[in-house]
Amino acid sequence: MKIVLNKDRMLIEREQDVILFRNRVKEYAVKIGMSLVNQTKLITAASELVRNMLKYANGGMVLIEVLSQGRDSGIRLVFTDKGPGIKDIALAMKDGYSTGKSLGIGLPGTKRLVNEFDIKSTVGEGTTVSIIKWKNG
Amino acid sequence: MDRIPILRMGRLLLVTIQIDLYDRLATNLETDLVQMVNKTEAKGVLIDISALSIVDSFMGRILGNIGSMSKIMDAETVVVGMQPAVAITLIELGLELKGVHTALNVEKGMELLKEKIGNYDEDLTEDDEDSTE
């Protein structure tokens, strides 16, 4: 059972917000005592997703939550945008696939960095990505 | 600050990235460096990223680009001082920074560049008497 201990919201509109957002995530990760490597993985994953949001949907909203499950604690980030949506999620999750001119490691690479990864998208309405990184995961 | 300073040292260019770069700053660095390589006919580029706590695919691509662009202008690129946590994360992410060499620190990076650029020492020996072999 996951218990939400703390909630925070952040609006992402400009590319400068990426750094601010990363710092915010880092603050929470440090607060729960996450190891440096896990912190780095979480923040990198967050950075990837927030860039995607800016690139494909011109920004959106991120929800930062501190979770507790049994003896473990972690951080959940929920990225919500009102962009064009993703037509074929299975294809987007494949290594090497990209519609933009990036390296195509975005989504599958990001998934490898976190413990839980969930993506929902409706074409024309937007995309929601939710990730969880446990302190010791 | 909206530009990362690029230092010139003989045929080498040195860049130390001290802060987390937002995108504009990073793309500026790419442009500036490539122009500097051309203007100074540099043979080597050394980028110190020891102060960077995060390298995501965007920053990784910038580094890779600098490496590949310098390469076709006949200059070698060495990225030095990557944090262990950053290296582990990049591998997990699936980025291997192809096109750039890596070294542990500035000193080792310099050695590597000197090794790669054979004629680097010859150019300097003219005004430097106790040359290294």
Added chain:
Amino acid sequence: MGTDIAKLLQKKQKRILENWMTTQLSNISLREDLMSNDELREQSAEFLDTLLKVLTEKNLGNVESSDFEPVHELLAGISLSRAKQGFTPAETGVYIFSLKEALLTSLQTDIKEDPAFLLDAVIRISRLMDYLCITAFETFIKGREEVILRQTDEIAEISTPVIRVWDGILALPIIGTLDSARTQVVMESLLQEIVASSSTIAILDISGVAAVDSLVAQHLIKTVAATRLMGAECIISGIRPEIAQTVVHLGIDLSNIITKATLASALKQAFTMLKLNVKKVETIKSGI
């Protein structure tokens, strides 16, 4: 009826404690080696006091009432410390069950004349005590798990010693199984040591690894890649014939990695890469 079970018990608190202590002290599972009798008495008195203080006629029927929070908290603390001190589950069980017995005995003597009421009271007290017992066991097991987790961490830590074999050369013998959690620890300590000692070559010796399957191989490849990204080189040594066989049969490509059969040959390779030369000292023959 007018008889309040909670009040009834509160009045007899002293006697209940005496009864409880007698049962506890006479039980064969008494552990004087772990806890002195005085300490036990103090702990029991505090617990009984807390329990009876929050107990009312109203919340007695509702074991999940938040009124019992302090009781659960105290009990969890007691149970946790017992787990860490090395009490067995049975000994912790006796602690709670003998209290239940004492409470029931007290009720029995007080409401002798009304069997229906007595039965009702017994059922309600039993339910409450059973519920408390569940808490005790849950935290007891949690306490044990904590001990296990701490030991796991310790094992993970001591089982990844990074050794400086030469100036600029590190070695890391891996013993046991290499899963993803372990790989993370190995990678982290190796990379940190590489930075700390500014070593350019790391040797990963896997002669102590039981089996190499494609997952383990992937972990090894990742470790090598991360080392290279930092600007150091990684050699894998200790490839036993069986490992070589499975690696090829599974179709794992290790051609990008420098592999050596023994740690000795890996060290030799490292010397070559660092342009070092190991020579035998020619003994100068002493004259005549």
